[in-house]
Amino acid sequence: MNSIKRSILDTVISRLQHEQIVALTGARQTGKTTLCEVQLPKLLNLPFTYISFDDPDERLRFQRSAVSILESITTPLVVLDEVQKIPQLFDPLKLVVDRECKKPVAERKRFVMTGSSQLLMMKNIQETLAGRVALCQMYPFSLHELTSDGEPPFLSRIWRDHAVSRQDVERLQLASPQRLRTLRKVRDEHQLWGGYPPVWQRTGDTARLNWLKDYRKTYLERDIADVGQVANIDTFALAQKLLCSRTANLLSISEVARGLGVAVNTLKRYLELLTMSFQCYLLSPWHENVGKRLIKSPKLYFPDMGVNRAVLGELSVSRGAAYESWVCAELLKWKQLQPLEPELYFYRTAAGLEVDFLLADERGIIPIEAKSSERVTSTDARSVEMFLAEHPKAAHVGLVVYPGNEIVELRKNVWGVPDWYLFGAL
Template sequence: MIPRRAHKTILDLAQGFPFVAITGPRQSGKTTLSRAAFPDKPYASLEDPDLREFADNDPRGFLAGYPDGAIFDEVQRCPQLFSYLQTRADLDGRQGLYILTGSQQFGLFSNITQSLAGRVGMVQLLPFSSTELNQAGIPPISLDELLFTGLYPPIYDRPVSPAQWYSGYIHTYLERDVRQMINVRDLSAFQRFLRLCAARTGQLLNLSSLANDCSITHNTAKAWISILEASYIVHLLLPHHSNFNKRLIKSPKLYFHDTGLAAWLVGIHEKSHLSFHPLRGALFETWVVGELLKGRFNRGLPSNLYFWRDSTGNEVDVLFDQGLTLEPLEIKAGQTVTSDYFTGLKKWIGLAGQSAGRPFLVYGGDKLQTRQEVDVIPWSKISSITER
């Protein structure tokens, strides 16, 4: 098992909350992590129809079988169980009693908000970070290999190619999860929508364009984006609210959580195809944003990431909201640093004034350097930012 950065976080949370909830996409390692962190707790998957029927029909009897707590996997499948969990934990008084996992963000969060508010420590577990792979002694051979392969754990612990694994993953996701969350009558249309989203990773979200290209309504496109968010396929990066320029773009940017999945969806089925592919820059930007999110989520923290863009095209890819300051970060896939890489940073710093914090640039090269008072970080050293 490759050690996860979130391991310590969930152990710490178990000292202060009766419940610890681990949510994230399917196959991100939630079950493996929870069982490794709490090896003495019994495990029950509510994907099992028999167990789910027992929990649905007799929740008190079901919980009586776990007097010292348990790991309940995919617990959002049994929403009526949450109220009984609350009562039992309140009477018991012990911390770290129940470990709850789920792969559908909205279903798990809504039940926690309604029944377990203030009693749950939350961790969002995404696929491996590059830091985790490096510390396990299996660093990527190259940037293109990393972008192509992606970071889902099963690809690293079994003899399967990325193309084979992603094909099966999408099939399972469409057939099971999508049907559970909403009534999608035309799965082929949803899969086409998913591929169109992958082709737009790293771009401003334009629901009207997606709807037109997929021959669906605007409201359907909006609902389907919510489904992709809920199941941790995509993340929407919001523009920062500070009014440094009145002609600001207000639409969010669309990012896939994993570049390997996005690459497969747009038809990149060989690593060699990536070198000159027009989406290489967008996939690199997607990977960087994903690493930054993992750095926050693995510590049990919410995202503090935003972006800035005005109507004339000036842009900073990421702003870290540090409370008193905003740290700007630019992302460039090229291996050679050129002066135009700093244009957006300089424009924003001039507008932000005293609010501007330390600027960064992450690029596709391999030399750590400082240029124009900007810390230039090679892709292989991104942990110097994510692990701060």
Template sequence: MIPRDISRAIREALGEYPVVSLTGARQTGKSTLLRSMLPDWTYLSLEDPDLRALARDDPRDFLARHARHVILDEAQRVPELFSYLQTVVDQTGDAGQFVVSGSQNYLLLEQVSQSLAGRVALVTMAPLTRAELLAARPGDLSAPEKGARLLDAVRNDRWAWVLYGGYPRLYDYGVHPARYFADYVRTYVDRDVREELRVLKLAEFERFMGLCAARAGELINYSALASDAGVDVKTAKSWISALSASNILFELRPYSSNANARLVKSPKLYFMDTGLLCHLLGIDDTEALAAYAKRGNVFENAVIAEYAKCVQSSRGRLHASFYRTSGRDEEIDLVIERGLTPFAAFEVKSSATYNSKFFKNVSSVGEALDIPPERRGVIYNGDQVMVGGTRGLLITPDQIPDVVDESIFG
């Protein structure tokens, strides 16, 4: 298994709360990580129909038999268990009693928030970050010969990183990306969308995912999206919420200020994994990605998603936005905030060749937001890194972890 940075956040949470809730998109490696981290704990998957029946028929006895150091996987399958779980953890109040995990995040979080408020730490697990892929070794993989080829590709070519994304099984077993993502979408639509969300228009929903992919890195226009998908605006908003709750995509809010009424009000749409994004766009090799008219949007998505994943891995919250005026005369892709105050700002460029013009927007917006040069910069697809320049930072996606922990700011 490729080591995951979020392991530290999970261990910290286990030392602070009776229950830790681990959610995330399907196949991000939640079960594998928990079983690897906590080998002495009892692992119970409530996907097992027999275990599920026992938990439903007699939840009190079920928890009496499994009262401490228990991993309850796919726990949302037995929602009635959570009220009894509250009683069990309150008997001692000790930290580190249970981990509940699942892929239907919206269902699991609903139960957690209702029954375990104040007793549970919420941790979200995303696909692999680029930093984790760069640190991975062939010995971490179940099928090293196959998986190592993909690892080498993403290390040596950032467009390959964008194309393949970060779902662990791709690298662990060297699964062909086109087959993997076709199966992934089919499983997600059939299990989560049909069974759990009760969506009946499955073909329309899958087409809707493709339409969202075509708009990655753009402002969300619900009316246009609904029209193209052949559904009403209410349905489009509901489906966006479902995809967000599944950690398939996320929204980045616009920066707002009472001092500037010209700032846009609509959020931007991003996918948490660009491998899935490229699949939905019908892009299956780096040549097709290089020829894609909106490849800059896809690279921007990869960078913003990498930042979001690194924040999640540190158990943080995404206090970030983008800056754009209504006329698009001033625009930057990422504003990092401390509370309500802008702290750092970055523009994303997909070019591998440095151009001094890259700094134009981030310099003017940075000055307007009172962000000093040492905390503003450009994230681009080249190899040259400049820290401490008078205009700001010039970095690559490889330095994003240093942005998250703020070490790059000196």
């Protein structure tokens, strides 16, 4: 799996051309170290220095003389791994970077920082390195990364043109049956086990599930303990399970807090820890009145299916909720790679019209409905068609993504598209 080129790599390289520091955040075990220690230096063809602050001796060394150590490094690329472990690093790094900026561009060192706790890392970045850092986020493997030979997914072409072309319909029809079987097989595994690289390095359900359970245990006992804002880990673990069981649903903080028997502010803190450590995602509603977007309840998503299995244990969520959560994860991974990153919302009106996802920027909006059934009909496209009718200037094409086999125009400008074609690569 280390040979799989990560999609965020091109973005990191592009940011390094303009910034002295790139901060790469993401959950533990998403592959940040492999990208920075193996793939990035190889692609740049640069000598580099790698320092991991998981090593307590390294932390002690930098606490004593961080400035002199950083200035003594002669390689053009410096990788500083798990920087949230050493908050004392940020002031010395700011000083060194400011000195580097006085040198000719070709002689300046570039720094890549990684961290698996956005809460700890971003606090120090905002206080010390604001304006000096480009921020990138690394997710677990996307379906496109697992199936791609370098060509962008179908969704990128739809987003570029705000249309589904007949050529893309024909392209699917001309694909070999063997290739289609491979795509669907990888899709099935991805939806079942998630995208964490160590899962894909293991074979067999038992080995994969054991790793995921160990991952969750490490997350609770190490990552959350590092933050130090949880008095009772068992209560936090129960909150994680209860929230995970509500993935793809509107979030009612007061309702969940009552179920747990904790104060609303306690649950809010738990939720902040889960979102800032990349375990869950809150999707905001879209409304033409921007002010209303800020006060409406968000939808809650736990995007990695494998981790969800480890968290829920004997519990489960509906097939529809699991599928919608997977689609949300793929949209999040896709959108951050676009030249101008679109926003992602959901849509719900008082009259009862609902659309699972909206991709939106100044060029327009694409409404997307997720359906977990193997076949879709014109009925499944009704809400998307209604959104197009209500917003004719902004929205010109809509999608119903589903796990079937054919692209079909369900209603005018509303297309049913197989998930493995929308997010994967033929």
